[in-house]
Amino acid sequence: MSAEIRICPACATPATSPDAAWCEACGADFAGEHDPVEGPPCVECGADHSEISDDGWCGQCGRKQPAPRDHMTDADGPVAGATDRGKRHHQNEDAFAIGRVGQVLVGVVCDGVSSTDDPQDASLAAAEAARDVLVAAAAEEPGDWDAVLVTAIAAAQSAAAAVPEVVGGQGAASTTIVAAVVVPMDDNVRTHVAWLGDSRAYWLTEDEVSQLTTDDSWAAMQVHDGNMSADEAKLDPRAHSITKWLGADSMDTTPSLAATTHEHGGRLLVCSDGLWNYAASAADMQERIAERDDPDPLALAEALVSFANESGGQDNISVVIAIPEAST
Amino acid sequence: MTQFNANVFQNEYLPEGGQVVDAVVTVTATEGGTVEPVAEVVEVIVIDVSGSMNEGGGAKIASARQATAAAIDVLRDGVKFAVVAGNHEARVLYPRAPRLEVASPKTREEAKRFVAEVQGDGGTAMGTWLRGARSLIEGHQDAVAHVILLTDGRNEHEQAWELDAAIADCVGVFECDCRGLGDKWEVDELRKISNALLGTTDIIPSPDDMESEFRALTEQTMSKSVTNVALRLWNPKGSEIEFVKQVAPTLDDLTGKAEAVDALTADYPLGSWGDGETRDYHVRIRIPLGNVGDERLAARVMLAVNDVSEPVALVRAVWTNDEGLSTRINREVAHYTGQAELADAIATGLAARQSGDEREATMRLGRAVQLAHENGNDDTVRLLQRVVEVDDPKTGTVRLKRAVDEADAMALDVRSTRTVRVNRKG
Numbered sequence A: 001m002s003a004e005i006r007i008c009p010a011c012a013t014p015a016t017s018p019d020a021a022w023c024e025a026c027g028a029d030f031a032g033e034h035d036p037v038e039g040p041p042c043v044e045c046g047a048d049h050s051e052i053s054d055d056g057w058c059g060q061c062g063r064k065q066p067a068p069r070d071h072m073t074d075a076d077g078p079v080a081g082a083t084d085r086g087k088r089h090h091q092n093e094d095a096f097a098i099g100r101v102g103q104v105l106v107g108v109v110c111d112g113v114s115s116t117d118d119p120q121d122a123s124l125a126a127a128e129a130a131r132d133v134l135v136a137a138a139a140e141e142p143g144d145w146d147a148v149l150v151t152a153i154a155a156a157q158s159a160a161a162a163v164p165e166v167v168g169g170q171g172a173a174s175t176t177i178v179a180a181v182v183v184p185m186d187d188n189v190r191t192h193v194a195w196l197g198d199s200r201a202y203w204l205t206e207d208e209v210s211q212l213t214t215d216d217s218w219a220a221m222q223v224h225d226g227n228m229s230a231d232e233a234k235l236d237p238r239a240h241s242i243t244k245w246l247g248a249d250s251m252d253t254t255p256s257l258a259a260t261t262h263e264h265g266g267r268l269l270v271c272s273d274g275l276w277n278y279a280a281s282a283a284d285m286q287e288r289i290a291e292r293d294d295p296d297p298l299a300l301a302e303a304l305v306s307f308a309n310e311s312g313g314q315d316n317i318s319v320v321i322a323i324p325e326a327s328t
Numbered sequence B: 001m002t003q004f005n006a007n008v009f010q011n012e013y014l015p016e017g018g019q020v021v022d023a024v025v026t027v028t029a030t031e032g033g034t035v036e037p038v039a040e041v042v043e044v045i046v047i048d049v050s051g052s053m054n055e056g057g058g059a060k061i062a063s064a065r066q067a068t069a070a071a072i073d074v075l076r077d078g079v080k081f082a083v084v085a086g087n088h089e090a091r092v093l094y095p096r097a098p099r100l101e102v103a104s105p106k107t108r109e110e111a112k113r114f115v116a117e118v119q120g121d122g123g124t125a126m127g128t129w130l131r132g133a134r135s136l137i138e139g140h141q142d143a144v145a146h147v148i149l150l151t152d153g154r155n156e157h158e159q160a161w162e163l164d165a166a167i168a169d170c171v172g173v174f175e176c177d178c179r180g181l182g183d184k185w186e187v188d189e190l191r192k193i194s195n196a197l198l199g200t201t202d203i204i205p206s207p208d209d210m211e212s213e214f215r216a217l218t219e220q221t222m223s224k225s226v227t228n229v230a231l232r233l234w235n236p237k238g239s240e241i242e243f244v245k246q247v248a249p250t251l252d253d254l255t256g257k258a259e260a261v262d263a264l265t266a267d268y269p270l271g272s273w274g275d276g277e278t279r280d281y282h283v284r285i286r287i288p289l290g291n292v293g294d295e296r297l298a299a300r301v302m303l304a305v306n307d308v309s310e311p312v313a314l315v316r317a318v319w320t321n322d323e324g325l326s327t328r329i330n331r332e333v334a335h336y337t338g339q340a341e342l343a344d345a346i347a348t349g350l351a352a353r354q355s356g357d358e359r360e361a362t363m364r365l366g367r368a369v370q371l372a373h374e375n376g377n378d379d380t381v382r383l384l385q386r387v388v389e390v391d392d393p394k395t396g397t398v399r400l401k402r403a404v405d406e407a408d409a410m411a412l413d414v415r416s417t418r419t420v421r422v423n424r425k426g
Helices: A119-138 A145-161 A218-224 A230-235 A282-292 A297-310 B059-074 B105-116 B126-137 B160-170 B187-196 B207-222 B331-354 B358-375 B378-385 B406-415
Strands: A071-076 A079-084 A094-101 A104-111 A177-184 A189-196 A200-204 A209-211 A256-262 A267-271 A317-322 B002-009 B020-031 B041-048 B080-086 B090-094 B144-151 B175-181 B201-204 B224-234 B240-248 B259-262 B265-274 B278-286 B295-305 B308-319 B388-392 B397-400
Touching: A071 A094, A071 A297, A079 A094, A079 A104, A079 A297, A094 A119, A094 A317, A104 A119, A104 A267, A104 A317, A119 A145, A119 A177, A145 A177, A145 A189, A145 A256, A177 A200, A177 A267, A177 A317, A189 A200, A200 A256, A200 A282, A209 A282, A218 A230, A267 A297, A282 A297, A297 A317, B002 B224, B002 B295, B002 B308, B002 B331, B020 B224, B020 B265, B020 B295, B020 B308, B020 B331, B041 B059, B041 B126, B041 B207, B059 B080, B059 B105, B059 B144, B059 B207, B080 B105, B080 B126, B090 B105, B090 B126, B126 B144, B126 B160, B126 B187, B144 B187, B144 B207, B144 B224, B160 B187, B175 B187, B175 B207, B187 B201, B187 B406, B201 B207, B201 B406, B207 B224, B224 B240, B240 B265, B240 B331, B278 B295, B278 B331, B331 B358, B331 B378, B331 B406, B358 B378, B358 B388, B358 B397, B378 B388, B378 B406
Parallel strands: B041 B080, B041 B144, B144 B175, B175 B201
Antiparallel strands: A071 A079, A079 A317, A094 A104, A104 A177, A177 A189, A189 A256, A200 A209, A200 A267, A267 A317, B002 B020, B020 B278, B080 B090, B224 B265, B224 B295, B240 B278, B259 B265, B295 B308, B388 B397
């Protein structure tokens, strides 16, 4: 707090007290005068927010200020998500969306494909479109969640394909998707998952982590066809090439589907490869989670994002945690 | 009204630890926008009337008269003009007083009559000529002010420092294109004048070529619509400008012409522009280090007209550990780096030839042939062929010619800074 006496900008008369809100001589309002511009200082050199240009560059050191997408979180009671740019990419092309209808929890994660144009737009549009379909359907208590998921993925595909084409660009905006619904029943919990690409869903219990999805990736295909072991395939430079995706140029947008039934007491984890790259096997993932576990879904999502960043943050990271309550 | 647009060509990706950012900025002036056209255009023609202009049976002075008359004919009504006769002093040949005259059918005819009577006599003092032009033009700060300076000889009646001081006094007052007639003038002398005064230097090998050259220069001035234009660059704190060069249509190092606007911003004067004109600039900046994943603005490019600036482009830096990105070569940057290397090879090759170092001259001029051939500088290849026998342009294998016309060597020298633009067809 400054104890400096203000000089009226209109008539140059000194104010009567340091906290005067208007000039007693001419009546001019002091609001907004001389106040430092509201907002965070430069993340690198600490220059005042007034130095930051509208397009987000520091007027002193030139540093690009973090974009809102660099780190985002969202929480709705038992379901929460976090996404982060990571340490090596200059923008966050991941997106997530969550939803809750009664006790039904929805989580969607999309990982924009870096080698395409504006993948960040495709991932965000797809995640939100799928979530919106799932949330709208949940209100109707559908009997066939697989059909709902297929509709949700179709909506996500339309949204991703609607991202404007870049003339002379490198390719239509593309993204992976994994959309999951957790439906608590009287005796158990059902999960319904649909996906394209290598973003994953896991079911976590006290002593076990099980992967609900199978990557649509070159590595997974080699393992599935018996050409290589998982460890061998992982080391191949093509390991991460995805074989299915959403986007205007996608040839096959039919999702894989998995419906499973679990005992009460477990949690759903949905994530992009920015997380599972550092814990590729279910056993590794279980260990990592045990080290950082937290009963709060947002705190656990953030903890797993931090873990990925501490491990190198080579890619964008997205994590959604859903903790179903026992049905009443 | 005029509007400036710019495109940036760069590889914005830097490897971990990288600090040097290269970018080619293409600036185009087009009709539209908000920049008011200039209200006033001034043209002063300075012709050499020293005794040497009488040589060769009077052909030189005769074609100087003719060329000046042709230039006068191109002047639009309302343009302010004068003709200065230069020898060891500077005399206003037209009008008959030390002032500018307004072009009209009547004054153009009058001026041509006086020009037709001019005779050669006396020495050469270019600094005095420049000061003479300056005394006529000063006070017309907002005008497009252009001087054509014609000489056939060396600056023999002045010390070098006198010329230097005169040039310095004329900076910002007018722009000057210098033309050397024949082969008895000094390339470096005229280049010094035109570099400082934002113009060009060229050789007019024969008196017959003078008329079309004068007409073209005057037409160019008539096409200008804005003046006092500057390339304004903001760079982050702690960065260093390694260079700012105009790279097309000619090479011109602007680095030393920087005028500070504030702690992080400087102006590089670009003179006058006409609608439809395009020029390319190559900037190289060393910026403070960032971490992989960080993005930094290396330059905010603005165009300032009479100190009112508008942002036109950004030069960015993004640190990455993806070598596929950081090792990409930007075509425009590579092209103009090659053009600068070509000009340098010609300059050092000709200097070596002058000093009798045949080995160095052969090597450097051979490299020049190779670069000119690779980059499509066909005019430069032709000029080089008058100085060297080319055995193989691909490898740059050449032999120095024994008998070289001095005018050809001078033409190669003055035109070595002419560049070709990137072939955007790919």
